[in-house]
Amino acid sequence: MAIFYYDLMSPYAYLAAERVDRVLPEPPRRQPVLLGGLFKLTGRSSWALGDYERRRRGMAEIERRANDYGMPPLRWPDPWPTSSLHAMRTAIHAIHAGREREFAAAAFAVAFADGRDLGELRHVLAAAERAGLDPAEAERALDERDVKDELRAVTGEAHARGVFGVPTVAAGDELFWGDDRLEEAAAALR
Secondary structure (H helix, E strand, O other): OOEEEEOOOOHHHHHHHHHHHHHOOOOOEEEEOOHHHHHHHHOOOOOOOOOHHHHHHHHHHHHHHHHHOOOOOOOOOOOOOOOOHHHHHHHHHHHHOOOHHHHHHHHHHHHHOOOOOOOOHHHHHHHHHHOOOOHHHHHHHOOOHHHHHHHHHHHHHHHHHOOOOOOEEEEOOEEEEOHHHHHHHHHHHO
């Protein structure tokens, strides 16, 4: 079974999450990872920081792809990017509650359809509620040692496997990084 690695702050992961179940031969196992943790492990940084022109071109490319995929127009959170730590811990909590797909869809929509900053806890909790999670339980989970440890562990495991960014699809031993590589991942899985 394929694994789909994502972080909820990534607009490219949003694009891929909207298509991955249709493009791959069977729905993948979804694995939230902390992109900031991957950046720390690899010494990399976000393309959206530092170079204004690169950021502008990247955002325009994402908007074009969303349009090409038939998705609603993107509404960028302001500021963006910010920390995804609360959102990604909540994604781990959502796995344990059996609501990971629902939470990821709701959080991506809050961020990139509603234009809300997932760096703010209230927006993460609104996504949790949309996904059918109890917001109070989701908030408590943010400080649970097992949730923190699991997010750290799965991020480290992804890095050890060779994942350096999101979205990434693991198809057997092959990794396909980028929302524009879903079709290649699908071909490898067939």
